[in-house]
Every structure is written in C-alpha cells, then in structure tokens.
Amino acid sequence: MSRVRIREAVPADVPALADVLYGAFGPGVMNQLMHPGGVTDDAKAKFGATLFPAPGDDSKLGVEVKIWAAELRPEPGQVGDAKIVAFAKWVIYHTERSEEQWNVEVKAMTTEMLGDGSSAEAFNWFIGGLHKKAKPLIRGEANAYLSILACLPEFQGLGAGSALLRQGCELADSLGLPSWLAASPEGYPVYRKFGYQNVAVMDFDVTGTWGITKTEAWNWGATNALDIAGPLPEGFSRSVLMKRPAKPT
Ligand SMILES: CC(C)(COP(=O)(O)OP(=O)(O)OC[C@H]1O[C@@H](n2cnc3c(N)ncnc32)[C@H](O)[C@@H]1OP(=O)(O)O)[C@@H](O)C(=O)NCCC(=O)NCCS
Secondary structure, three states, X not given: OOOEEEEEOOHHHHHHHHHHHHHXXXXXHHHHHHOXXXXXXXXXXXXXXXXXXXXXXXXXXXXXXXXXXXXEOXXXXXXXXXXXXXXXXXXXXXXXXXXXXXXXXXXXXXXXXXXXXXXXXXXXXXXXXXXXXXXXXXXXXXXXXXXXXXXXXXXXXXXXXXXXXXXXXXXXXXXXXXXXXXXOOOOHHHHHHOOOEEEEEEEEEHHHHHOOOOOOXXXXXXXXXXXXXXXXXXXXXXXXXXXXXXXXX
C-alpha cells in the first residue's frame, strides 16, 4: 500500500505548505533570484496569507480554489504522525469569463507585498512574465489551472507529485474542463505523462539579465518543448505553457 495519502488542505496547514513550497523551489535558480538572501519568515508569511482565498471574498464568483496536501505515513512498524511532503493548488474557473474579466493588467508586486528579502524585480520578471504570456492564450476559457505543484526534495520520487496531479486531472475530467499550467523544467516530464501538450514556451534570459551562469546541478529545461520552440539558447531557462484536454469520464 502506498504511504502517500491525499487530503484536502486546511488553513492550519499553511506553515507546512509554505515549507514545502520553499523547500521544493528553493534550490532552483528562479527562487534564488526572487529570494536573493534566502526565504525569510516574513516572505513565507506573506505567501501563506494569500494561499487560501480570503473569507467572504466573493469577487471571484465562479472561481474555486482547491488545495490538496500529500501526506506521507510512517513506515510500516514505525509510529509517528503523517507528514505533509507535497501539495498542489488548483484554481477552477467553472464558467467562461468575458474579456473584461480576463484581460486585466498583470499586477506588479512590491517587496512589501512579497515579504522582506524578496526581489520584486525578479518576481515581476519571472512570475509576471509567465502570467503575461499565458493570459492571451488561455483567455476566458473555463478550465482547471494548476497554480502550484511542489514536493520536498527528500521525498521526491515517491509518487506524491503524481498522486496530486491525478487528483486534479480527475476533477477536471469530471467537470469536463481542460487544464492549463506553466511547467518548470522539473515538472515538465511529469506533465507530459499526464497528457499535457506544449502550447508555448517562455525562455528567460537568466544569464543575460542577472549575470548568473548555469551549473551542472541546475536544470534549465534545455530538453523541453523542442518540437514547438527548438533548442534553448545558452544562458536561458525554459518554462512551458501546457494544456491538457478534458477526457470523457
Ligand atoms: C515536479 C515535482 C512536483 C514532482 O514531484 P514528485 O513527488 O517527485 O513526483 P513523483 O514521485 O510522482 O514522480 C514523478 C516522476 O518524476 C520522477 N522523479 C521524481 N523525482 C525525481 C528525481 N529526484 N530524480 C529523478 N526522477 C525523479 C519519478 O521517477 C516519476 O517518474 P515515473 O512516473 O516514470 O516513475 C517535484 O519534483 C518538485 O517539487 N520539483 C520542484 C518544484 C517544481 O518544479 N514543481 C513543478 C512546478 S510547475
């Protein structure tokens, strides 16, 4: 029996979910640019404060946020609590949105909004860049958008990421919705296995913009989405906008 169990996350899980997020993305170049001195407690708190929709916020009618946590049970014969090792955040747009609703300016973030030690410049360049690329492609389509998928490095390869992805894809299928996401270099092969198709790439000039040179340890996505975008230029990191059609259930 798998030791991984998926359950719906609750606001009390937020500190554990923030630890998973920054543990998973921490070693990557983009996270290091966005948190140049390391991720501070303030940055974790600011992330946590926006993870769940604010109670009473009905400004996003027809939009549902689903956050699932993957818990790892202790080894057979061992005692102890289950530990959250991975989570996924999905945003379900149940209905089509009008151009007035979807074609809104991508909000520039400030360090105050992101938390002490964060680089708003790097955040707006990377996350803002992804949103700007995705917006005119997704438009107002009703869809299940995978906003976050993260697993702590020491628990990767145990099936938590796939179990979370399966949960979201099954929900999308049951609702008859396609699914969209922006794939990181590490996430890309997992998404391909679940039937996500390449739509567009966003090649970020990491070395040219920030003067950082790739090391062996960093995956910058050089082998991803070659069919639609060709080889990745030297010094760039590739994110891939992907779409999975709804499968009849
Ligand atoms: C992408 C990610 C969520 C996958 O989570 P996971 O719990 O390791 O996923 P799984 O255990 O289900 O493994 C999925 C596949 O990746 C492979 N894999 C996972 N971790 C691996 C590792 N460290 N080295 C090699 N392969 C690995 C698995 O073998 C599996 O392939 P298979 O289905 O052929 O067996 C995780 O690697 C991660 O958090 N990465 C950093 C953050 C990130 O980039 N998130 C995606 C954002 S779009």
